Amino acid sequence: MVITVKNLVKRYDDLIALDHFNFEVKEGEIFGLLGPNGSGKTTAINCILSLLKYDKGTIEIYGKPMSPDAYDLKRNIGIIMQNVAVFEELNVYENIDYFCGMYITDKKLRRQLVEEAIDFVGLRDFRKFYPKKLSGGLLRRLNIACGIAHKPKLIILDEPTVAVDPQSRNNILEGIQRLNKEGATIVYTSHYMEEVEEICTRIAIMDKGRIIATGTNDELKGMINSGEKLTVEVLKLEHGILEGVRGLPNVVSAEFYDNLLIVKSTKGKNNLVALLDYLKTKNISVGKIYSEPPTLNDVFLEITGKELRDQL
């Protein structure tokens, strides 16, 4: 087990930021911690890294208790914090070299690692740039390079894509997957469910300091009742048809606007076939058809009763 967190409780005065928080991260996975703003993701990461005192619980990394002096553990960890942590007075190369130098003392090896990190995040053309001159996305990439140049076995990224343009975001997500392929275990926090769905091999959804569900993407979606969302293009819907659709088995809701019939149903086989059959018997001609599986938002919605999206 790479990380084991048991019964972690963290209070800020009256506020309980982490409430008996449990999770495990296994070797080689991309573990996603998904939760809305203020759910306690950063707090959890800072506790794991021994930056924050906590009130209760145990934290082990590679089977050993984590502490500020656990240098042999720290050597293997790379961290990309939510807030960009680079020095304004140092340029791209120097920033990476400075932080890398706290892990790697051999100068030759370090130079090579720094160059690799620069290429990895695609900042080759900007190596002499100072952070002030970098765009938001490039700055985030520098922030990442500073955390991974020493080739850590465990990489923790706290919302690395906040306020990043799509191009840099894709670059970052691809990079994370590449690091994982090269052998690193990844912990990734985000409130963007699409990102988590895209790259994470296992996901923990959290809300108000608690883990509410853990599993792979499919496992999580299997936990809930909602099934797919069907969208059918129809030119005209005669009176009574909508009521008929609502009466079909498994159907939860049906709406019609802008020539689109949108049907949500619970899990079940042949939902789409049943709908199309019904429309056919009513002689309604059908245009394009889409079927979307449930999203993590649906998972969050069903468990907490509120939209993950609303919180964004």
Add this chain to the structure above:
Amino acid sequence: MFLHNYIYRLKCLIRDKETVFWTMIFPLVLATLFYMAFSNIANFEGFSPVKVGIVDNQELQENTNFLRALASVSGETAAADDRELFIISYVSRAEAEALLQSNKISGYIYIEEDINLVVKHTGINQSIIKGFLDDFKQTTSTVMTIVSRNPMVDQGLLINTIAERREYLKEQPIGMENPDPMVVYFYSLIAMACLYGGFWGMKEVTAIQANQSPQGARISLAPAHKMKLFLASMLAATTIQMGIISVLLLYMSFVLKISFGGRLSYIILICLVGTITGVTFGTFISSVVKRGEGLKIGILIGVTQILSFLAGMMYDKMKYIVNTKAPILGILNPINLIADSFYALYYYDSYNKFFTNIAYLCGFIIGFSIITYMVLRRQKYGSI
């Protein structure tokens, strides 16, 4: 690793333009302004005697003490001794008035019962004449009281003795170089600049404390001993501030021609101790005041200005007021201690005073360091 951190910390400090402004440019500008403001007064010290008219009448001729006093600050003997204060024209009252109106003299003196000064407007020259007269009157009244109790003493001789003693007090302890009362200002300015080393100390604590900056959080997560990192930081801060103080000293001595008495190794020693005091003062503020860059800087500047004032940077007499009325304030004021050490180097041959001050400053350094250490030693925070 130590060298790695030291070099990068030094880079970060040197490239911080705003702090370089406060620690280097500001004291240089202040020194220049002082120099310009004092150059008038400094002129009086050296040369250009004041032109005075003296109304030559019966009463003047009877007042031999006054004639003798005038002779001691004018004429060829005085000029040769470099204490020529006045160029005197002995004239009639009417002539004196005419000279004054045509600005040929700064003022004229006539004696009728009392000694009177007539001027057209006030200025430095006029103050000098008045100062001389006040001095004379005070001396003579001292003499009169002594004489009235002891009529056997020769008045004239006594006045000269008193006058010479004053001369003696003024000239003698200075000894090695030209006397210059303005050094109080410049010495306390250097002392202030030393304490501005606190800016670097402050920046360094912020840079490595996880609860004060994201960079600090990143550094705290590295497998490196916190105190080793901190020592590299302190060394970088001391290095840059020593560089800045050297620039200031070179500027003062070679451009502004301020005299330091010339014992270089001791000057370096006091600058180093002063700089370390400043740097640790900054780390102390930064570790005690947790948040708010602006607040910290405000405290540093505010405290430094008050201490500079008490040490005589804005008003040179302040130093003496503090030293006589509340000497403890002088000891509790690092700026005063630093300025006073320069003073001691300049005025005294013995190093007693100098090393006493250094000892007090080391007390400050130790105090600031212990408190900083207590705060920095903690590695986990309740909230960040």
